Amino acid sequence: MSQELLKINNLSTSFQIDEEYYAAVDDVSLTVRENEVLAIVGESGSGKSATAFSIMGLHNRGKIEGEMLFQGQDLAKLSTSEMNKIRGKDMSMIFQDPLTALNPLMEIGVQIGEVLLLHNKNMSKTERRNYAIELLGRVGIPRPERVVDQFPHELSGGMRQRVIIAIAIANQPKLLIADEPTTALDVTIQAQILDLIQELKDDLNSGVILITHDLGVVAEMADRVAVMYAGQIVEESDVESVFVNPQHPYTRSLLSSIPATDYAQDRLHVIQGIVPSLKHLPRTGCRFKGRIPWIDDDAHEDHPVLHEVSEGHFVRCTCYQHFYFPDENKEDQANGVTEG
Numbered sequence: 001m002s003q004e005l006l007k008i009n010n011l012s013t014s015f016q017i018d019e020e021y022y023a024a025v026d027d028v029s030l031t032v033r034e035n036e037v038l039a040i041v042g043e044s045g046s047g048k049s050a051t052a053f054s055i056m057g058l059h060n061r062g063k064i065e066g067e068m069l070f071q072g073q074d075l076a077k078l079s080t081s082e083m084n085k086i087r088g089k090d091m092s093m094i095f096q097d098p099l100t101a102l103n104p105l106m107e108i109g110v111q112i113g114e115v116l117l118l119h120n121k122n123m124s125k126t127e128r129r130n131y132a133i134e135l136l137g138r139v140g141i142p143r144p145e146r147v148v149d150q151f152p153h154e155l156s157g158g159m160r161q162r163v164i165i166a167i168a169i170a171n172q173p174k175l176l177i178a179d180e181p182t183t184a185l186d187v188t189i190q191a192q193i194l195d196l197i198q199e200l201k202d203d204l205n206s207g208v209i210l211i212t213h214d215l216g217v218v219a220e221m222a223d224r225v226a227v228m229y230a231g232q233i234v235e236e237s238d239v240e241s242v243f244v245n246p247q248h249p250y251t252r253s254l255l256s257s258i259p260a261t262d263y264a265q266d267r268l269h270v271i272q273g274i275v276p277s278l279k280h281l282p283r284t285g286c287r288f289k290g291r292i293p294w295i296d297d298d299a300h301e302d303h304p305v306l307h308e309v310s311e312g313h314f315v316r317c318t319c320y321q322h323f324y325f326p327d328e329n330k331e332d333q334a335n336g337v338t339e340g
């Protein structure tokens with residue numbers, strides 16, 4: 001098995017609302033290995049980005065507890081200047097929206113050059129420009145020697161996202177965090193960008209955390225999957241197990257909301273509702289209980305923990321053993337029968 005790159009132990013990230021702190025990330029533990037894609041999946045508000053921003057040290061107003069061990073250092077304990085030495089070098093982030101991530105007033109080559117300069121103080125202007133051209137070529141930008149002198153608005157959305165990726169890999173990071181990297185792009189470009197991330201991961205032997213709400217992207221890219229709901233991981237396993245044998249009601253609901261695919265169930269089952277806002281998240285018991293009120297209260301644990309249901313496959317709370325969709329025959333479900 002490849003080496004552990006990042007080990008997160010009991011991470012909690014809380015934000016102050018009025019006078020109180022509320023945990024957007026609640027006791028999350030995760031491991032990312034070299035040359036592995038870990039997908040973090042969940043609806044909007046489930047705490048995916050808050051987890052990523054905590055790792056990157058970008059939550060300046062959040063309270064962070066727990067450990068984030070990266071190459072032997074606990075990121076949670078580093079000062080801003082120590083974090084600045086790691087960010088953009090040993091780990092970097094590909095953001096969702098290239099237009100806001102790029103400076104509109106600066107040529108592409110200069111923006112790449114700035115990141116290079118941050119960690120290679122001795123690089124000359126010409127060296128930076130040449131390396132920027134090389135990087136642009138590497139991420140599949142045609143005529144990079146021209147693009148290097150262009151401004152972001154002169155490029156298409158897909159090309160801008162490639163530039164973001166070029167910036168992210170400029171210093172050959174060991175850990176890449178991609179937060180909804182293709183959401184803003186059309187399907188063909190999306191596939192190209194995902195291929196590119198995969199290819200770069202292989203080249204650099206990096207670990208990738210891929211944040212997405214798109215299960216198609218997960219199926220395509222991920223080795224392991226962590227499903228998040230209301231700040232907690234509710235299911236974690238290798239990608240096959242999540243698609244073939246999903247256990248947690250939330251995971252099953254996410255999967256069955258994908259229309260007819262080979263891994264979706266035969267019918268669409270919809271669980272109503274949304275992730276509550278941070279201030280209104282349930283703080284005790286099973287966080288998902290309120291969305292599945294037809295399941296007996298006794299099915300839930302008072303203090304839900306992750307159960308290992310098969311090797312490396314973890315599910316939170318015992319409610320998964322009793323769960324059925326309301327439009328599904330309860331007995332058939334208990335016997336593992338699905339309609340054809």
Ligand SMILES: Nc1ncnc2c1ncn2[C@@H]1O[C@H](COP(=O)(O)OP(=O)(O)OP(=O)(O)O)[C@@H](O)[C@H]1O
Binds near residue numbers: 016045049051276278
């Ligand atoms: N800086 C902050 N201050 C206060 N609340 C925050 C802050 N950042 C995130 N939150 C809250 O924490 C919760 C989790 O947010 P987060 O952005 O991590 O969700 P997400 O799963 O990434 O959703 P999305 O896909 O919409 O980005 C949300 O309720 C959000 O409003």
